[in-house]
Amino acid sequence: MIPAGYFLLLSxxxxxxxxxxxxxxxxxxxxxxxVEIMLNAANLAFIALAKSHHFVDAQVIVFFxxxxxxxxxxxxxxxxxxxxxxxxxxxxxxxxxxxx
Amino acid sequence: MAIFLFxxxxxxxxxAVLGMIISKNQAYSALFLVLAFVCLGGLFGLLGAPFxxxxxxxxxxxxxxxLFIFVIMMINLRQGLSPEKKKWTIALSLVLALVLLLELxxxxxxxxxxxxxxxxxxxxxIGQLLFTKYLYPFEITSILIIAALVGAIVLVKKxxxx
Numbered sequence: 398m399i400p401a402g403y404f405l406l407l408s409x410x411x412x413x414x415x416x417x418x419x420x421x422x423x424x425x426x427x428x429x430x431x432v433e434i435m436l437n438a439a440n441l442a443f444i445a446l447a448k449s450h451h452f453v454d455a456q457v458i459v460f461f462x463x464x465x466x467x468x469x470x471x472x473x474x475x476x477x478x479x480x481x482x483x484x485x486x487x488x489x490x491x492x493x494x495x496x497x
Numbered sequence: 498m499a500i501f502l503f504x505x506x507x508x509x510x511x512x513a514v515l516g517m518i519i520s521k522n523q524a525y526s527a528l529f530l531v532l533a534f535v536c537l538g539g540l541f542g543l544l545g546a547p548f549x550x551x552x553x554x555x556x557x558x559x560x561x562x563x564l565f566i567f568v569i570m571m572i573n574l575r576q577g578l579s580p581e582k583k584k585w586t587i588a589l590s591l592v593l594a595l596v597l598l599l600e601l602x603x604x605x606x607x608x609x610x611x612x613x614x615x616x617x618x619x620x621x622x623i624g625q626l627l628f629t630k631y632l633y634p635f636e637i638t639s640i641l642i643i644a645a646l647v648g649a650i651v652l653v654k655k656x657x658x659x
Contacts, residue, residue: 398499399499399500399503399543403503403507404540404544407507407510407511407540410511411510411511411514414511414514414515414518415514417518418514418517418518421518422518424523426523426526426565426568426569426572427517427523427526429565430517430526430527430530430565433530433557433561434514434517434530434533437533437534437537437553437557440549440553441537441540441541444541444546445544447544447546448544448545448546448616453618453622453623453626454626454630454631456546456548456549456618456623457623457626457627457631459546459549460549460552460623460627461631461634461638463552463553463556463557464556464638464641464642465638465641466557466561467556467560467561467642467645468641468642468644468645469645470561470564470565471564471645471646471648471649472645472648472649472652474564474565474568474649475648475649475652476652477568477572478568478572478652478653479653481572
């Protein structure tokens with residue numbers, strides 16, 4: 398039996414790594430991947446706490462989170478493609494103007 | 498045994514995320530992320546959530562990351578990966594195939610015995626919750642997915658010249 402604290406610690410480490418990746422990387426796709434890492438860290442914390450509290454509903458909620466993440470990935474990648482078509486670049490520094 | 502598996506999976510997971518941060522090539526970043534998500538699936542399995550483990554691997558490591566790789570392929574900012582074959586890839590793929598074979602044999606053995614680990618939540622319980630207590634959120638999710646699908650298609654569609 399593994400204590401839930403270990404899983405929580407791993408989840409915290411993953412979340413912080415996701416934040417670091419988000420700020421270190423300079424292109425939209427990798428930053429988007431960093432967001433996915435953070436979502437997954439949250440899911441891990443959810444399931445670890447559900448296990449220690451014997452709360453089955455949390456798994457249903459994680460299921461919804463994964464569904465929303467899939468929808469978000471589809472829309473986000475479509476927007477990234479659109480930006481690439483207009484600016485021929487996905488570097489974040491080159492996106493300083495508000496109007497497309 | 499479980500604690501050993503936990504440390505193995507969490508080390509590989511954190512290592513894969515670090516690799517994703519360090520690697521310059523976006524395609525490699527995406528593949529590192531697939532590895533991290535598969536490890537997270539394994540961790541979900543350790544936590545007694547086999548359904549979530551399978552969903553994690555099918556949706557995240559399968560669907561979402563394939564979407565990412567498609568977009569990276571379409572954007573193609575740098576030169577593609579070098580086509581030359583290295584010697585160690587063959588050895589590595591053989592080792593991975595062997596591991597998969599052993600794993601499948603073990604899984605088949607476990608399935609024929611028909612026992613599930615202690616304290617795990619079966620897909621049946623999740624399904625019952627999903628279609629009774631969480632019925633409305635579940636239905637709304639389908640609307641969300643349709644909206645995302647239509648939105649993505651409309652966004653990316655090339656407009657006719659006016």
